[in-house]
Amino acid sequence: MDNIIEVKNLTKDYEGFKLDDLSFSLKKGYIMGFIGPNGAGKSTTIKLIMNLVKKDSGSIHLFGKDYQKHEKAVKERIGFIYDQNHFYDDLQMEKMKSVLSVYYPTWDDGLFYSYMKRFGLNPEKKIKELSRGMQTKFSLALALSHEPELIIMDEPTSGLDPIFRSEILDILSEVIEDGKRSVFFSSHITQDLERSADYVTFINDGKLVFSKEKHSALEDYAVIKGPNDLFDPMEKYEGLVGFRRDKYGFSALFKRNEAIRLFDGERTVMENPNIDDIMLYTVRGNSNA
Amino acid sequence: MDIVISNSSKNPIYMQISNQLKEHILKGSLSEGDALPSIRSLAKDLRISVITTKRAYEELDAAGFIDTVAGKGSFVAAQNKELIFEQRMRKIESKLSEVLKEAHMIGLTSKDLSEMIELIEED
Numbered sequence: 001m002d003n004i005i006e007v008k009n010l011t012k013d014y015e016g017f018k019l020d021d022l023s024f025s026l027k028k029g030y031i032m033g034f035i036g037p038n039g040a041g042k043s044t045t046i047k048l049i050m051n052l053v054k055k056d057s058g059s060i061h062l063f064g065k066d067y068q069k070h071e072k073a074v075k076e077r078i079g080f081i082y083d084q085n086h087f088y089d090d091l092q093m094e095k096m097k098s099v100l101s102v103y104y105p106t107w108d109d110g111l112f113y114s115y116m117k118r119f120g121l122n123p124e125k126k127i128k129e130l131s132r133g134m135q136t137k138f139s140l141a142l143a144l145s146h147e148p149e150l151i152i153m154d155e156p157t158s159g160l161d162p163i164f165r166s167e168i169l170d171i172l173s174e175v176i177e178d179g180k181r182s183v184f185f186s187s188h189i190t191q192d193l194e195r196s197a198d199y200v201t202f203i204n205d206g207k208l209v210f211s212k213e214k215h216s217a218l219e220d221y222a223v224i225k226g227p228n229d230l231f232d233p234m235e236k237y238e239g240l241v242g243f244r245r246d247k248y249g250f251s252a253l254f255k256r257n258e259a260i261r262l263f264d265g266e267r268t269v270m271e272n273p274n275i276d277d278i279m280l281y282t283v284r285g286n287s288n289a
Numbered sequence: 290m291d292i293v294i295s296n297s298s299k300n301p302i303y304m305q306i307s308n309q310l311k312e313h314i315l316k317g318s319l320s321e322g323d324a325l326p327s328i329r330s331l332a333k334d335l336r337i338s339v340i341t342t343k344r345a346y347e348e349l350d351a352a353g354f355i356d357t358v359a360g361k362g363s364f365v366a367a368q369n370k371e372l373i374f375e376q377r378m379r380k381i382e383s384k385l386s387e388v389l390k391e392a393h394m395i396g397l398t399s400k401d402l403s404e405m406i407e408l409i410e411e412d
Contacts, residue, residue, distance in 0.1 A: 029329075030339060173333045195302075198340040213340055215301070272299075 010058035024211035033193035079143030104146035112145035226268030242281030253281035306345035
């Protein structure tokens with residue numbers, strides 16, 4: 001069983017929002033970034049995976065097991081990090097750890113203290129005295145101390161400065177180094193994914209846009225820029241994802257092979273998109289300034 | 290062993306890695322039989338994705354620069370130095386003939402060109 005996460009046809013209907021027929025999977029030993037604009041359904045998906053919200057239909061398997069039937073066994077193998085503080089404010093970190101650690105048979109106290117030390121956290125401090133970044137680090141220390149095989153994080157880097165963010169990404173790379181563990185994390189800071197993620201799953205408006213290797217996601221597309229007379233905004237170009245246009249020219253995201261076919265490069269430039277570009281053009285579609 | 294990754298390079302990261310490892314092999318700072326770092330430890334150290342690193346190694350493997358043994362790792366393969374030299378010579382030849390063509394178009398002679406080369410070299 002190589003798939004650590006396997007989501008199939010997952011659907012959840014809220015009033016005014018529908019997570020629609022979502023499918024993707026994550027293999028053992030890799031990092032997957034989960035992206036999409038605000039309101040796309042990232043947090044809903046994560047809550048569904050953690051069974052904090054009930055699905056309407058579809059299936060979720062974690063470590064090859066049905067996530068509801070084997071909820072307890074499955075959760076012991078997951079390190080979960082929320083985007084908000086879900087601890088008791090008045091407790092010292094030390095106490096909070098004692099409360100939580102009993103739930104995990106694989107808990108390793110030595111590991112916990114070594115992470116606390118590495119993150120510069122004093123176990124005597126109360127949780128309410130921690131800054132946002134320190135809280136995230138504390139969550140991470142707790143999540144890693146029971147040696148989870150899967151780490152799921154909802155926006156772990158939002159609101160953190162670049163130094164914290166880079167530290168967290170370093171830790172993630174270390175965690176998966178042995179090839180036995182996987183990381184699934186949502187983020188709208190796409191730079192975080194650009195380097196460390198192996199796979200990217202992109203959802204928009206409750207629907208899957210793609211879930212694939214980061215490389216192929218980036219290589220499938222190209223940004224074309226050029227003068228306005230070479231681009232007709234009314235034309236339905238094959239492979240066009242989205243474009244922007246102003247009085248100085250146009251820029252458009254195309255499927256790469258179509259871009260090469262349609263533009264000879266004589267008066268246009270072709271650029272490699274980054275994840276932000278792909279997200280922006282996909283979500284915004286077509287716009288005339 | 291130095292591997293420098295540029296985020297602003299036009300080349301994708303996997304290509305930057307494979308090119309630099311190739312250089313190391315051609316220059317001799319990596320020699321036949323030397324073990325390369327494991328894919329996962331290199332990914333961790335360079336802070337890049339595992340798949341990126343894997344792809345760099347696959348590239349080198351396909352081009353005959355390294356041999357990958359399942360379960361053991363990747364090793365620098367025996368290089369045919371003469372062959373590589375030939376290949377590089379041919380590359381330079383083809384680049385030069387391109388330059389020559391351009392030069393003839395605006396009436397420069399090969400003598401003008403060699404003067405140009407000398408000037409550039411002095412810089």
